[in-house]
Every structure is written in structure tokens, then in C-alpha cells.
Amino acid sequence: MDESRPIFTQIAEQIENDIITGVMAEESQAPSINEIAVFYRINPATALKGVNVLVDEGALYKKRGIGMFVATGAQHRLVEKRRLSFSAEFIRPLIAEAGKLGITTTQLTAMLTQEGTE
Amino acid sequence: MTAIVEVSGLTKRFGSLAAVNDISFSIEENRICGLLGRNGAGKTTLMQLLTGQDFATHGDLRVFGMSPVENASVLHNISFIKESQRYPDDFRARHVMKSAPWFFRNWDSDLAERLVDDFRLPLDRKIKKLSRGQLSSIGVIVGLASRAPLTFFDEPYLGLDAVARQIFYDRLLEDYSEHPRTIVLSTHLIDEVANLLEHVLVIDDGRIIIDEEAETLRGSATTVVGTRAAVDSFVGSRTVLHRDGIGGLASVTVTGLSAQERVDAAASGLELAPVSLQQLIIHTTNTTDREFA
Numbered sequence: 001m002d003e004s005r006p007i008f009t010q011i012a013e014q015i016e017n018d019i020i021t022g023v024m025a026e027e028s029q030a031p032s033i034n035e036i037a038v039f040y041r042i043n044p045a046t047a048l049k050g051v052n053v054l055v056d057e058g059a060l061y062k063k064r065g066i067g068m069f070v071a072t073g074a075q076h077r078l079v080e081k082r083r084l085s086f087s088a089e090f091i092r093p094l095i096a097e098a099g100k101l102g103i104t105t106t107q108l109t110a111m112l113t114q115e116g117t118e
Numbered sequence: 119m120t121a122i123v124e125v126s127g128l129t130k131r132f133g134s135l136a137a138v139n140d141i142s143f144s145i146e147e148n149r150i151c152g153l154l155g156r157n158g159a160g161k162t163t164l165m166q167l168l169t170g171q172d173f174a175t176h177g178d179l180r181v182f183g184m185s186p187v188e189n190a191s192v193l194h195n196i197s198f199i200k201e202s203q204r205y206p207d208d209f210r211a212r213h214v215m216k217s218a219p220w221f222f223r224n225w226d227s228d229l230a231e232r233l234v235d236d237f238r239l240p241l242d243r244k245i246k247k248l249s250r251g252q253l254s255s256i257g258v259i260v261g262l263a264s265r266a267p268l269t270f271f272d273e274p275y276l277g278l279d280a281v282a283r284q285i286f287y288d289r290l291l292e293d294y295s296e297h298p299r300t301i302v303l304s305t306h307l308i309d310e311v312a313n314l315l316e317h318v319l320v321i322d323d324g325r326i327i328i329d330e331e332a333e334t335l336r337g338s339a340t341t342v343v344g345t346r347a348a349v350d351s352f353v354g355s356r357t358v359l360h361r362d363g364i365g366g367l368a369s370v371t372v373t374g375l376s377a378q379e380r381v382d383a384a385a386s387g388l389e390l391a392p393v394s395l396q397q398l399i400i401h402t403t404n405t406t407d408r409e410f411a
Contacts (some may be wrong), residue, residue: 004392006333007313034295041287042313043150044295046333 007042011050014040019059019070020078030060030068057081120147122268122300123168128177130163137163139324140177148298150290150314152332154305155321156403161304162201164321165270168302169198181268197222197266199257201273205245211256212241222264229293230263236285250277258286262293270302283307287314308396312336318395322403332395339398340380343369344388352383360401371401 001007018024033051037044051068054060059074098108121144130138138160145151155161166172167179170186170193179185186192205214215234219225234241237255245253254275261271275283291314294301305311318335320328328335339359342349349368360371371393375383383390393401 001313003394004337006336008333034292037295038288038292040313041291043316043332044291044298045149045316046313049333 001040001042007040007046008049008053011036011040011042011047012053015051015054016059016078016082019074020082022075024070026070026072026074028070029066030070032067121145122147122182124178124180124183125168126178128164128167128179129175130160130167130172131175136324138167138174141321141324141326143319143326143329145300145302145319146317147300149316150294150301150303151317151319152303152305152308152311152315153319153321154308154399157306159321159403160324161321162272165198165272165302165304169193169196169270171198194223195267197261197264197269199261199269199271199274201276203253203257207246209245210242211239211245211248211252214245214256214260215241218260218264222266224265224267226263226265229265230259233259233262233289236289237282251275251279251282254278255282262286262289265293265297265299268300268302270304272304273306274303275305275307283310287311290314308399309394312395320399320402327402328399335395335398337392339371339373339393339401340375341369341371341391341393342383342388343367343391344386348386348388352386352388359398371397 001010015024015030019026024030030051031039033044033047036042036047036051040047051060055062055068057077059071059078060068061071062068095105095108098105103111123143123145125144126142127140128138128142129136129140141164153161153164163172167174168181168186170181170189173187181192182195184192186196211234215227215230218230219227233239233255237252237259239252239255239259240248245256248256254277258271258274258278261269261274275286278286287310290301303311303315312332315332318328318330318332319326330338341360342352344352345366346363346368349370353370353372356372358370358372362369375390380390
């Protein structure tokens with residue numbers, strides 16, 4: 001766990017990742033709150049808060065008495081959401097660091113192309 | 119939310135020393151609460167008062183809505199695991215496991231058996247021949263298997279190795295998830311338990327100085343590092359929890375930075391670092407600054 005951010009946010013992101021990569025398929029059952037708490041060694045109340053982020057987004061839904069399931073269309077919606085924040089989270093820090101080191105945008109583009117083809 | 123423990127204006131004096139000094143707080147039902155503080159801060163005294171093992175000098179104290187002193191209906195529901203539990207001289211661990219169910223109505227002997235295996239506790243050796251860590255593991259086993267609605271662990275793991283402590287945390291979480299109950303965990307190993315806690319009480323010099331949700335405390339403080347001039351101008355009139363400095367660099371821990379202030383700080387070339395619960399407590403209970411010119 002990363003000290004600088006709330007644990008429940010990190011739990012929500014971890015579940016999102018599993019849905020995006022298809023590890024958790026749509027309409028399959030998600031791990032229970034207790035399983036998440038024990039696995040990540042966190043308080044169950046924190047695990048619940050993390051899961052509720054995904055319930056609020058509509059990525060998970062509850063079946064009464066059975067548990068939590070991945071909603072149909074969740075994977076596509078989460079990918080769209082992550083794409084929107086991709087620039088702020090990855091591109092801008094990349095450009096800032098490149099600027100610090102005197103790497104021009106042209107050089108950066110060339111580096112991206114090269115890395116991408118390797 | 120129901121408060122299991124309600125304390126108001128509680129004081130315990132030993133002669134001229136106020137070990138617990140006019141404190142008020144409550145503990146909600148079915149939570150894991152950390153009771154943290156330095157040696158001699160008043161943690162054990164407070165737990166002795168809450169479990170009816172000592173009398174308050176003054177103040178009001180309710181556990182399950184009643185005074186715990188000489189009150190069987192309250193004490194039946196409490197399990198108090200002490201750092202230095204004493205046993206009869208010729209007792210073996212087997213005798214503890216056999217007699218514990220007489221006192222705890224929720225005792226789970228299957229869980230106790232499993233924990234004995236986990237901790238590799240020799241049941242037939244005399245307790246006074248056990249190592250310090252093995253002695254601690256008896257307490258941990260009794261505390262978990264008693265499954266009391268209100269369980270206190272007071273520094274439960276003196277001498278327990280890192281593997282055994284991890285087993286304790288894992289079993290605690292597993293069993294708490296399946297059988298929610300109120301657990302008060304007093305420990306010095308704050309980093310190890312930080313993620314298990316839902317609520318945090320910090321006691322210092324007999325007073326409660328932090329009474330907050332663990333999630334709120336997390337990320338509530340930030341260390342700002344940069345040149346002295348930049349740090350000073352950013353900090354301004356804020357409350358400073360801690361300050362270090364060397365040469366032209368300063369490192370200052372402050373609370374309550376907004377998202378915008380974080381952006382501003384980063385823009386003015388300052389580095390921001392998160393402060394762990396343990397660091398936060400060290401900074402709030404130890405006000406010594408270190409400045410190297």
C-alpha cells in the first residue's frame with residue numbers, strides 16, 4: 001500500500017484494474033469484503049469503502065444474499081474513465097521530467113516511437 | 119452506531135500523579151480501535167479502569183452502558199489480554215486452554231486448537247519454562263478464541279517474532295471479519311497495525327490527544343521539504359508539528375493541506391511527502407525539533 005493515498009482508493013483502483021484486464025469477467029462474482037480485507041491486510045470497513053466506490057460507479061452491483069458481481073459494460077466504462085485521466089496522470093509528469101532533463105518534445109516523441117516498437 | 123465504551127471526565131490519580139487525567143471519549147461497537155501512546159502515557163491504567171480492575175478517582179465510566187466494577191454482566195463480555203499475565207506455578211498451556219471456556223461463553227475450541235498449531239505452542243510444557251514469545255502466544259490465543267464482545271489486547275506480543283506477529287494480525291482480521299466484535303489494540307508497533315485499525319485513540323501524559331478515524335488521520339499530515347526560504351514562506355502561520363533542518367534545507371511537517379495548496383507547493387519547487395500514522399504520532403507526542411545550521 002502507498003502511504004500517500006487513502007487505502008480505500010487503492011482498493012477501488014485494484015479492483016478496477018482486475019475488471020479492465022479481464023481478470024474479473026463481467027457478470028462474475030467479485031471477492032467478498034472479508035476476502036478483500038484479509039488478502040490486503042486491511043480493516044473490513046476500509047475494504048467496504050473501496051468496494052462502494054465501484055458500486056457507486058455502477059461497475060459492481062449487489063445481489064442480495066449472494067454477493068457482489070461485475071456489471072455488464074463495466075470493463076468498457078472503466079477503460080473510458082482511465083483514458084480521460086491518462087494525460088494528467090502519465091503524459092504531463094512525463095513532459096515535466098523530460099523538460100527538467102532538457103529532452104525536447106521531438107526527442108521525446110522519437111523515444112516513445114522506439115520504445116513502442118521494441 | 120452504538121457506543122460500547124463511554125468515558126467522561128475520567129481521572130485516576132496515584133498520589134500526586136494523574137495517570138489518567140480528565141479524559142472523555144467513546145468507542146463504537148464492532149470496530150478495531152488502536153489505543154496508542156508512549157510508555158507511561160496511561161494506556162494500561164485506562165484499560166484497567168475500563169475492565170473494572172481498578173477504581174477511578176473521579177469521572178464517569180460506562181461499559182455496555184454500566185459501570186464495570188464488580189459487575190459480572192459486564193465482565194462476562196470482556197476479554198483483557200495483559201502484557202504480563204501471571205499463571206499458577208505448576209500450570210501448563212493445556213490447563214489454560216481447558217479453563218478458559220469456564221470464563222468465556224463464546225469460547226471457540228476449534229479456533230484455539232488451530233492457533234496452538236499456528237504458534238507451535240507446546241501444550242504440555244510448564245508455563246514457567248516457556249519462552250517470552252511462547253508466553254505471549256498463550257495470551258494471543260486466549261484473546262482471539264474467547265471471542266468476547268469487547269476484547270482488549272495490551273501489548274500482546276512481547277517477544278513474539280515477526281512471523282508470529284503476522285499470524286496474529288491475519289487471524290485477528292479473519293476472525294473479526296466473520297465474527298465482528300469490538301477490539302481495542304494497544305501497541306508500540308504502530309506501522310504494523312496501522313491498516314488494521316478503524317479508529318485511533320492516542321493518549322499522552324494521561325490525556326487523549328487524538329481521537330479520530332484512521333482513514334482521516336492517514337494523509338492528514340504532510341512533510342514539506344525545500345530551501346529554508348521557500349519552506350518558511352509556504353508554511354507561514356500554519357501549525358508546525360515538526361521541523362528538521364540541515365544547511366540551507368528545511369523539512370517541516372504540517373497538517374491539513376488542501377489539494378490547491380499541494381499544487382502551489384509543488385509549483386514553487388517544494389517536495390511533499392506523506393506522513394505515516396507512526397510518524398504522525400511521534401511528531402505529536404515528541405516536540406523536540408532538530409536543527410543543524
